[in-house]
Amino acid sequence: MSSEPTFSTEILVIGAGPAGIAAAVSAAECGRRVLLIDDNPRPGGQIWRGANSDQGSATARRWLQRLERSAARRVNGCRAVFLPEPNLLIADLRGQRCAIRFEQVILASGARELYLPFPGWTLPGVTGAGGLQALIKAGLEVSGKHIVIAGSGPLLLAVAATARQAGARVLCIAEQASAQARRDFAFGLWRHPGKLAQAARLRWQSVGAPYYSDAWITHAEGENQLTAVWLKHGTQQRRIECDLLACGFGLVPNLDLAQMFGCVITHGAIGVDASQRCSQSNVYAAGESTGIGGVDKALLEGRIAGLAAAGFADKAAELFAARARTYAFAKSLAKTFALRDELRYLATPETFFCRCEDVPLAAVRDMPSMRQAKLSSRWGMGACQGRICGSAGEFLFGWSDTLSTRPPFTATALSNLIPSPLEVNQQ
Ligand SMILES: Cc1cc2nc3c(=O)[nH]c(=O)nc-3n(C[C@H](O)[C@H](O)[C@H](O)COP(=O)(O)OP(=O)(O)OC[C@H]3O[C@@H](n4cnc5c(N)ncnc54)[C@H](O)[C@@H]3O)c2cc1C
Known part of the structure; x- marks a missing residue:
């Protein structure tokens, strides 16, 4: 018998930033069984990193206290690794393989810097x-x-x-x-x-x-x-x-999880409908991964996703107007901080463009796509798998393709990729 942790839940929330916390709390308060995982040691995401239910901004404290009071189960230090079948996620729990069965999933994996x-x-x-x-x-x-x-x-x-x-x-x-x-x-x-x-x-x-x-x-x-x-x-x-x-x-949405779940990406963000549902019917997304807009947008989208996934579509719809106001802010943010052309020409031919594999700009700048860059050099083959320079390539060269996401979605021990007898029996 394997000793690896296994979880089973109705709603799995991946990412415990503001969006994931709001989603988990909202769904749990509707009486659904919720599991919230995050790869950091504590919940809070980028903005509330290091805050706790006693410290931090009033909003952070309120949500972290609400999370503590809720019945949502939390697992920190837990990173989504791959999806062997549609309702089974394999995660790396502090170095150990962990299997999570779920009915619905809410992706709240945030953004990264450009x-x-x-x-x-x-x-x-x-x-x-x-x-x-x-x-x-x-x-x-x-x-x-x-x-x-x-x-x-x-x-x-x-x-x-x-x-x-x-x-x-x-x-x-x-x-x-x-x-x-x-x-x-x-x-x-x-x-x-x-x-x-x-x-x-x-x-x-x-x-x-x-x-x-x-x-x-x-x-x-x-x-x-x-x-x-x-x-x-x-x-x-x-x-x-x-x-x-x-x-x-600025920031760019994290799309890897959505790609792993086979969701459609629209204009560089996870595509969602009014209730935050993705192109896969049991997958929802909220927060920066659906478009950069700040913490208020993340919280509202999280609440809507949590309520909708829990089956409370009417309650979710009551929040649409407030969410629309955050979209207006997101739009002005994008317009104000649009990047100027001069930034495309800072790197010289010798400047390392792919910093993981020391690939200079000259080796890839004439490539029409990420795929071609990868085929013709070691670009995108290092530790970040093109996550850093892929976004830069979109801005610098207009690359519009995305690299296909193959399991494992993140670096993990080989032993974490091998199914346990327990899992095999359940299949
Ligand atoms: C580096 C950085 C610093 C920022 N600092 C500020 C700030 O000081 N003030 C401000 O107003 N806004 C800040 N922002 C913007 C801020 O992120 C958003 O406004 C808000 O936090 C978005 O919430 P979110 O829940 O969508 O994403 P996040 O807060 O980013 O939360 C996403 C969570 O998902 C986790 N995650 C991602 N992938 C996985 C996976 N595969 N498995 C498990 N967990 C995963 C991440 O570790 C993270 O904890 C910052 C953004 C970044 C990228």
């Missing part, structure tokens, strides 16, 4: 913007460090606030969007009072750090470690000595 290549982007000391924030929240010591934060989107301010609270000196925040676009965005925020308050709070927390619009990093300098960056700001180009560069160009 990184664009520029000379020096692989130097130690250069991280993603959200990447640095996650490292600081996980305990990275940055006190007294000189940090440049660059790229695009509201996340830059949040990272600056986190870095300053941790004692770092933020030399500047370089936003590639134009000053006019940012002004229009700021004026439009009166329609979203919560966002306005959040923006004001973050700006206050990062006050003293110069915030430049129309500004981006052209290259990073250093032998074995970052020592300086070159910043283009309007017509000026200047060198800034620093210890760390945190650079991210």
